[in-house]
Amino acid sequence: MSYTRTYRERIAVHYSGTVSYNYPASQNGGSDTAHYSGTEYEDVNVSIEVDTEPFDNSVEHCNTNVNLLTGAVVATEAAQIVSIDKNSKKVAETIITGFFGYIRSEISQQIAELSQNIDAQLMHLKELAQSCLAKKKQMEGDFTRISSRYIKIFDDLNNELSNRIYELDKPTFVFKKELDNQSIRTTNNDLVNTVAIFGKEGSELQSKISASIAKKRALDTLNKAKVFLWQQKKLNNTIQQSMLNESTESPQYSPVCFIETKADKNQISKGLHTPLFVSALQENQIKNELIEQFNESTNSWSTITKDYTDNLKLYFNSELNKSYTTADQHSVRVKEMIQKIANLGSIQTISVQNL
Template sequence: MGFLKSYKETVSKTVSVPYEASNKGGTKSVTVDIPVEINLHFNTDPFSESVKSCENDITLLTAAVVATEQVEVRTKEENSLRVADSVVNGFFSYIRSEISQQVTELVQVAEGKQIILKELIKRSTSVKSQMEKDFNRISSRYIKVFQDLNKELSYRVYELNKYIFNFESQTNNHKVRAINSDLINVIAVFGAECSSLISKISSSVTKKRAIDTITKAKNFILTQKRLYNEIQKGIVNEEISGDVVVPVCFIESYSNPNSYERKIYSQEDLAQKEGSEVWDHIIMQISSEDIKWEAISQKDKSNIALYFEYELEKRVKQGDPHSFRVRETIRKIANLDSICVMSNR
């Protein structure tokens, strides 16, 4: 496919033309007009083919760029999701491990405190039962004493105020007789006088009873005090021998096959009081061949492990890496399976 282009022009030119010799010869100027027509045919097929090829290449390049961009976006999205999942999983794993470690530590501390609380509950229950027994014994004794004292005081009050009681009975009879008689007009006056007299008598009786009760209580307390002092004077100070059970730790270590060392650890104050001779005697008894040893039971091992972890956690300073390293080293060194106890068989 192409297109046609035409150009038309007239070319004018003046030229000299010679005469013939018969005509005397010579030259003359002649203007010559020559029409010129140029037809140009342009073939654009190769150019169109090249443009079309270029257009196809550009289309393919655009598609490739778009596809590459989509792949890049998808890759970035997948990588970002992968990184985000990794960060989130790492964060939650770290938090989970921290929480698990704290829960483990708190469980160990709680179990240790639970054992201590159980021991305190047992001691409190024992003290409570003993106090209840003492209270019941003392209260039963003093209740009987006060009941007898009240009975004796009532008898004495009656004997001391016998005339007043007789006077009261006579007054009551007079009051009843006055009400049943025809002297209705003097009832109000008699009632007022009788009420005043009765209140005064009641006040005096109450005061007398209170004074007598205080006096009797004072005499009773003084008597008990004198009795206690007499009993204390008669008590002889003496010491009674008995068995004392004290926990000790016996350690036997070997530096080489021919050398060993035996030690006993206990409370410091007890060791200072008894001296080294007692400990040497205990070491000789424990080292005797007549004593049989056996591995510690699983229950005792569990209890010792709880106390061991509890004491170990108490001595760890929070936030101190050195304390944590020392704790882990002690845990690695500790071998509770090597503990032996005396056999009961």
């Protein structure tokens, strides 16, 4: 479709220049140059007419061709789909028929092979069954023959062992036989004096058994007394051999607690705490003497020996374990703290005479 477009624009044109001029002779004649500049405006109108008829004709022709091509493509596609569907069905039928035929032939071949193997295995199993039955009959015969022989041997052994046991414990068997005879005589006899005779024999037997038990216990007591006296004598001999026929002096150690306090009025009080098992330290005179010795500046403190320190550590650890026998967390922590605080190697001693 043809169309026309009109464009209008105002154009500004700038101009400038110089002009030389001469002026007539006068008192001072000559020439000079004049400058000029300015802007002129001009309105411009442009009309453009576009003829689109050839393009429209070509577009219409192209549209017609595209429609024809679309119809041809649709028809071709439909025909192709029908052909593909038909051919795919033929191919699928052929594949399915061939696959099932192949599977059928394979299964038939396997069935034939397995049938032959089964027949062969059945024949072999029948032969093995016959062989097993023959072995079973043979083993039954052997078992019967061997068992009969060993039964006879064991019967002979039982009889021989029975005879030997009887010979070894013949008094017991004789006693049992007589006892059975006595019991039969006492239970089956209708005489009146049977009860008296049985009571007499029973009382005599009971008294003999009681006397035998008493003798056995007395013999055991004498043996124990003999062993005790022998051990006592051995202990006395060991003690006598260990003792020295001389008197020696050795120091004894005892812990004490000396306390010195100062009251508000500068009153100084002193105290001494001693263990109860040292009776000499419980007297006031001894305590006062010890307090005076603590106050003296000339006292010489000494460290205990290593052997005594080791013994003291053993005793300390033993008492600590006895005091804290539980395994709870608190007891374990307290026990470890006591072991850290206890510095037994730094114990100082002071010598006190006449205690």
